[in-house]
Amino acid sequence: MLALDLSPEMVRVARARSAAWPNVEYRVADVAEAELPAAAFDVVLSAATLHHLPLEPTVLRLADAVRPGGRLVVQDLVTRPGLRFIPVNALAVGLRLLTGRTRWSLRHSPVEALYAEHGRGERYLRLDEARRAYSALLPGARVTHHLEWRYTMVWERPAE
Numbered sequence: 001m002l003a004l005d006l007s008p009e010m011v012r013v014a015r016a017r018s019a020a021w022p023n024v025e026y027r028v029a030d031v032a033e034a035e036l037p038a039a040a041f042d043v044v045l046s047a048a049t050l051h052h053l054p055l056e057p058t059v060l061r062l063a064d065a066v067r068p069g070g071r072l073v074v075q076d077l078v079t080r081p082g083l084r085f086i087p088v089n090a091l092a093v094g095l096r097l098l099t100g101r102t103r104w105s106l107r108h109s110p111v112e113a114l115y116a117e118h119g120r121g122e123r124y125l126r127l128d129e130a131r132r133a134y135s136a137l138l139p140g141a142r143v144t145h146h147l148e149w150r151y152t153m154v155w156e157r158p159a160e
Contacts, residue, residue: 002041004029032058036065039157046074051124059137069159072138078151079124092147127151 001024005011011026018024027034031046032053044062059074066072080089125133127145134141134153141155 001025002027004031004034006030032061036061038064039067041065042067042070044070044072046072046076048076050074050076051122055125055133056137059134063138063155063157066155066157068157070157072153072155072157074134074153075150076130076153077122077124077149078127078130078145080126080149088147092149095147124149125151 001021003011003014003024003026005014005026005028008028011028015026031049044065046058046062050058059072062074063072127143130151130153131143134143134155138153138155141153144152144154146152
């Protein structure tokens with residue numbers, strides 16, 4: 001198993017939290033530049049990363065690393081601007097408040113500074129943009145919208 005992150009601190013935290021799984025190789029690397037073997041992975045997963053990178057080349061690069069019959073799974077953030085999203089955004093905020101999973105709960109967490117730096121100047125796709133983009137890049141890709149400003153895209157590389 002291979003795990004990449006550009007942040008040495010995030011790699012350190014991931015190693016510490018997954019010490020029970022010695023089969024994970026961690027690398028501090030930029031997924032846009034790291035050597036990824038073609039058609040080598042059963043599953044390629046990108047979690048909350050693509051909004052930092054150019055979508056098309058990154059998605060095609062990740063898809064190329066998926067073996068025939070394997071899957072590419074992308075989870076990322078989505079924006080829901082405008083009046084029509086007020087009810088679902090209010091529901092998401094209410095759920096976060098009820099479960100204690102608000103940004104304010106990170107105030108005394110060791111990752112607080114990482115999150116503060118992380119969010120500067122970001123732009124997230126709208127759900128319709130995500131669906132159009134993935135459909136054009138990866139025929140058969142399925143995009144699922146989640147309540148808390150997330151989407152998941154799943155694509156299976158056809159078996160040969």
